[in-house]
Amino acid sequence: MYQTLLASIENGILVITINRPDKLNALNKDVFTDLDSALNEIENNPEIRSVIITGAGPKAFVAGADISEFGGLNKNEAMALAKRGQDIFARIENCSKPIVAAVNGFALGGGCELSMACHFRIASDNAKFGQPEVNLGLIPGYGGTQRLVQLIGKGRALELLMSGNMIDANTALQYGLVNYVVKQEELLAKARSILESINSKAPLSVAACIKAANAVYDETINGFDLEIKEFGNCFDTEDMKEGTSAFLEKRKASFKGK
Ligand code: COA
Secondary structure, X not given: OOOXXXXXXXXXXXXXXXXXXXXXOOEOHHHHHHHHHHHXXXXXXXXXXXXXXXXXXXXXXXXXXXXXXXXXXXHHHHHHHHHHHHHHHHHHHOOOOOEEXXXXXXXXXXXXXXXXXXXXXXXXXXXXXXXXXXXXXXXXXXXXXXXXXXXXXXXXXXXXXXXXOEEEHHHHHHHOOOOEEEOHHHHHHHHHHHHHHHHOOOHHHHHHHHHHHHHOOOOOOOHHHXXXXXXXXXXXXXXXXXXXXXXXXXXXXXXXXX
């Protein structure tokens, strides 16, 4: 179904594996087309409750945009490429279902940017993060200058952006770029166990958490007002009635996403 992705659903969790291991899973046009289709599937398929994005092979999550596609681009074409990448990564960030990056190796350039568009990140102990675009006479184009500052603060972000240096998984943990560092063989199990817990919660509440947290970074939205509205909306849901009744009746809630 996809040219460059592997996809499998188990227990409501879709695992998307970017599958170009001989090119360290670099993001070419086909990967973007496939990611866009996968996002349609994620939004529309009720069987999918949450998503893990990872990379094929033991070495790389994604080693960046595919540099071989940069040759011969003029300024307008380069801007269109950046816009396409930003639009798809914004779809990931604004997806109503949780999307976690399981970073299994190099997350460089567009790979670091892809991981940062996900709702949170878990890394294997061999992972390395960086925005090495300055080595190519470039800057990040898929949202990296913005999300890196949001996630780790301006000083640390500017050092990484201007030096092009990589950081290891434990430094990423210390910076707050990733939530956990685990052994590579435990990476998917760790991501699954967190998502299984999230999948047992009220889906509309989970979606509203994503929307409200994203509002922090959207100057066109007042996040506090949005929170009031979303809090109110919860009171119109069957799941809120089920959740509060289940608590009072000392039983486990069974949520329906309604
Ligand atoms: N775009 C296109 N091809 C890439 C790539 C990228 N971003 N990153 C790696 N590859 C390809 C290499 O060209 C090589 O292909 P080949 O076997 O046909 O020559 C293959 O993936 C393996 O990479 P290689 O460089 O041989 O592996 P390594 O272990 O020596 O080095 C990296 C690993 C990640 C340090 C190195 O590949 C690298 O610096 N990649 C580019 C990172 C980058 O600048 N990303 C930002 C792009 S804007």
